[in-house]
Amino acid sequence: AKAAGKNRFLRFHPDMMTALVQRTDMLTGLQLAVARREISVGFQPIVSPRMAQVVQFEALARWNRDGERVPPSVFIPMAERSGLIGEIGAEVMARGLVRLAPWLSQDLSRSLAVNVSGVQLQEPDFADGVISLAEASGVGLYQLVLEVTESVFFDADSSLIKQLASLREAGARVALDDFGTGYSSLGRLQDLPVDTVKIDKSFVSMVRTGRERLPILSSMINMAHSLGLTVTAEGVETAAQADYLMALECDSLQGYLFSLPVAGSRLELAVQQADEA
Ligand code: C2E
Ligand code: CA
Ligand code: CA
Ligand code: CA
Secondary structure, three states, X not given: OHHHHHHHHHHOOHHXXXXXXXXXXXXXXXXXXXXXOOEEEEEEEEEEXXXXXXXXXXXXXXXXXXXXXXXXXXXXXXXXXXXXHXXXXXHHHHHHHHHHHHHXXXXXXXXXXXXXXHHHHHOOOHHHHHHHHHHHHOOOHHHEXXXXXXXXXXXXXXXXXXXXXXXXXXXXXXXXXXXXXXXXXXXXXXXXXXXEEEEOHHHHOOOOOOOOOOXXXXXXXXXXXXXXXXXXXXXXXXXXXXXXXXXXXXXXXXXXOOOOOEXXXXXXXXXXXXXHO
């Protein structure tokens, strides 16, 4: 028993201590950043090839920690585990709405997309919060798109479904993010309360020359269209990919080919750049 105890102790390697300390330190830093309202927003334009213009921006959370960018893939999961995601999500939405309000008011077919985590949807007052944020900014709910991944529907309780339904009734749209990467089949799509699918960049990156046959891409787009959904492709990096997706009648395109996510002060530039791509 003694040997086993010793073993157990030895298995706690100094590296684990370092990792633990770093994680705690990162969490403290994130708590501070949220309290000091240092979480900012990057805006990435989304282009409609049919209208040849930017029709939407996706708001993406940004954390600049003492001059160093911490990627969302690191701090968003941490925020989801620690309960900070509600505040971060509200901050991103509020800042996004305020910043884009003038651009949105110029054309009511324009919209703002924000990412919503499943943890936020578990909060019973999520829908009310969204509605008051939109009201405060003077932006109509019909100009707001909530991006969710299909995992939020896995163990969706009735409160979550009701909240999404009431937001959709009020005019907001729901987009299924990272489409194709989850576990459900294409067939399940018709049961989900969504208006748009966002094809994950892993599928878009399969287009290399533009001359290949990619039945999975066309199936996803055709299936979504036959269900009356619109389709956005993310991670479009090359002209060949854009051409391929346009030939498949993809409704909107997003990716570095058009623009990186930019700071709110550089929206005009991003629109100009995306228009020229
Ligand atoms: P996502 O929602 O799938 O967002 C798209 C990600 O792809 C963004 O990464 C964007 O910068 C990146 N991207 C855009 N175009 C291209 C491209 O052409 N090529 C490549 N390789 N990447 C491209 P980012 O900003 O690092 O965000 C990563 C993820 O973090 C997001 O993935 C989203 O899941 C999450 N996230 C970001 N902001 C928020 C937020 O405010 N709330 C929540 N809940 N999640 C967020
Ligand atoms: Ca997204
Ligand atoms: Ca995505
Ligand atoms: Ca993603």
